[in-house]
Amino acid sequence: MISVRNLSKRRSEVATLRGVTVDIAAGETVAIIGASGGGKTTLLRCLNALEPFDEGSVHIAGHVLAPQGAGVTPGDLVRLRTDVGFVFQELHLFAHLTVIENVTLAPLVVRKQGRDEATRGALELLHRVGLAHRTTAYPHELSGGQKQRVAIVRALVQHPKVLLLDEPTSALDGDTAREVSGTITELTRGRITVVLVTHHEALANRMADRVLRLENGQLLPAGTRSELMA
């Protein structure tokens, strides 16, 4: 489902990637851990072309990305992003839209669904995350956990093949974090390929089939440094 070859990014505001290579199978959940500033978020953003890279290639959900976004048309980007969902660490829920409007915006505008169809799809997912009663609330009226779930539903409503999650629980307290991670697992398990980035090892171990460590822009198998050196 995802195949990254020699991905390098030299000038990044946050971090640098040095020849990252990784393959992720369909339906697999992979966690990438590592210290902040190690390039985790940058890698994630490169995977759905929110940021260009300098060298290497990315194959993701049937789409191909080349350095500097070469050969990618706006139409390609739209298809890529309907196939690859993204949840930001800061969520970025649309402040002027209600929960249901946040979730149905892409189906209505990008996929050109009818309002009924879009609303039906959104309500189904909102129901599954326990937010069916909050559809008319604005983001600032929601709790942290509720907001996180809206962001996840917004990314999943287009039925992506891949879901990219940036620190999905970092803003939540322990109990809520566990609830949210449970929700994610329940919604994606086996059907959607998930790449999640976190600095929280327990979460990674709980959710992921495989844990990778990104350090200084290089991807290492999970485990401690001493194990690797041995």
Place this chain on the structure above:
Amino acid sequence: MLALPLVAALIAEPPASEQQGTAATTQGAAPHDRDTLDGVRARGELVWGGDIQGGEPYVFEDPADHHPIGFEVDIADALAQHLGVRARFHQADWSSLVPALERGDFDVALNGLEDTPARRDRILLSVPYFVFGETLVVRRGSKARSLEELRGERIGTLNQSYAYDTLRSRGLAPALYEGVSEPYTDLELGRVGGVLLDHVIAARYGCTRPDLECIPGDVASGTYVVGIRRGDARLKAAIDDGLSATRRSGRLRDILEKWKLWDSRQESSSHVTTVASPPSSPRSWTLADTRLFLEGASITIAISIAAFLLALPMGLALALARLDRRGTLRWLATAYVEIFRGTPLLLQLYVLYFALSPLVRLGAMSAAVLGLALNYAAYEAEVHRGALLSVPHGQAEAARSLGLGRWQTIRHVLLPQSLRIALPAMTNDFVALLKDSSLVSVITVVELTKRMTIAAVDLRGWLLPGLACAALYFTMSYPLARLAERLERRLRHDQRPEPV
């Protein structure tokens, strides 16, 4: 052709409201316990007020060295010589010559000042130094040969002129200008049906145009006189004496001949009395005034709303262009904003209405609306640009991550948020536009402020028309100001920063 007049006289000739009712025993700034004549003699100079914008042959700038020349310069010199002093010219706006005289800005007003009953009530007037006729100018081939046949059409003239009084006394609709060339330009363009002005002006600025025709015979006639403050009886006597002496000696005729102004009218000057008799006695506020003021206010609000409705989408488009990645579009939009913000609205109105008239022939109202819209678009562009930039970057990124294109992101995510941010500033700008709309009177639109300056002349007082005008502006702008306040409060409430 005159250069574009950049200075608009928004202040019409106002009566001395401070002195209302007390028959002018007290005066303005000048010391009046003694006659100005003593001051003139003591200083050794006679300061005379006029407006260089009046143009050839009255008072105008010598193209060589920019000092004032004209037949009135020569007359002033002759008068000063008679008084044994030097003459010094003082530049003043023509339509406010009388109030400037009353304020004490100069000793006498000497610049095509016509002898009218209204002026007679207000200041002292000398014996005449020139006899003029009012000449009607129409487009060549026009069927109209008299003022009566132009009833129902607007007739161009100068504000505060004798011709203006003549038109009004006959119930005709005047279009008011501040310069002598523009009425004839508008006549050529068909914006007015005819122009009524002094024969001196008509001969130089109207009859010379191939497309225009001067109707022979004076519609009315009158005289130019020197204006002197009330209370300066001795100065008036000295000026009268000087003018008579100048006439007797033949010097006046020499001067007028030098400027090609001598004609049969001048022979009879001593017998000329005012032919047209415009309403002269001060009247009081009537229901008709109220109706005219409300009409003026409705024109003000109509122009403002139309202009703002145009300025909004233009400003929005400019703001988006300024944020575009493409350099040319960004550059063009920036240039537009800087030019329209960096030059006076008044100048833009003149250019749009007069200078560009050979290319685009706009009616006065359309030019007013478009001029205000073009100017305010620049300000709205900055409001929207700021508002768009203040929407958190993550909002656009989230839209992109969902597959929204650039335009979809703007339309569905950025604009709905930025418009709310911009709303208070937009409301404030509309209030500013409402007041700036008074400037369109320079292109002959009679809106609220113009209505006020006209009424001030008829009522011989600024106070009542001024208060009525202010009250109407306030009535229109205050609810908007409150609305802006409320919007701002609501915005502070709603648009909490997106918690991380």
